[in-house]
Amino acid sequence: MMDASQRTGIKSQLIVNTHEAIALSVFGVLSYFVGEQMYFGQDRLHFVELTL
Numbered sequence: 523m524m525d526a527s528q529r530t531g532i533k534s535q536l537i538v539n540t541h542e543a544i545a546l547s548v549f550g551v552l553s554y555f556v557g558e559q560m561y562f563g564q565d566r567l568h569f570v571e572l573t574l
Contacts, residue, residue, distance in 0.1 A: 526532055546560070554561045556573045
C-alpha cells in the first residue's frame with residue numbers, strides 16, 4: 523500500500539481529492555455528502571440513510 527501511494531496516478535488523484543475536500547470544507551474523514559448536505563462521523567450514518 524505504501525508503494526502504491528507513491529505512484530504518479532494515485533498521488534495525483536490524492537491531490538485532486540484533497541483540493542476538492544478543501545473546497546467543500548471537509549474537516550476530517552468519514553464525511554458524507556447527500557446532495558450538498560454534509561454529514562460527519564460514523565454516528566451520523568442513520569441521518570444519511572434517512573435522506574436516501
